[in-house]
Amino acid sequence: MDTTNISAIIDKYNGEASALIQILLDIQNDLHWLPREALELVSERLGVPMSRIQHTATFYKAFSLVPKGRHEINVCVGTACHVRGANRVLEVVQNITGIQPGETDADLKFSLETVNCLGCCALGPVMEIDEQHLGKLAPAMAADLLKGYQ
């Protein structure tokens, strides 16, 4: 594994142990997951025990210890979105990506999750792709949007 980018991220924070969460977030954003080799390098460079790093990496939902797709899809299935057809949107997303919530496709293109609220209920049904909120979705719109991602 090429650790050049990981070293650069650690250097950006001067190897400060207090920046652990931000460093892990940057690595997660760069690689879309936290490989063990990356965590070992962070542990060594920051002087933070692996046990603490593992605890942090498993505590926050933003981190993944398995490879994630380049695009992370969150489909809201909360009450407000549910009554406006979230299940039909989810069905289309599942059909197009070929994955179920909690899965990542073999090409590492998409990861799919369901969530209970994205905080913009008036726009339901809502899904989020790479942290961009997409609201008032009809199933056909969701399908068109997904086709635009590489």
Ligand code: FES
């Ligand atoms: S219930 Fe879907 S955004 Fe709140």
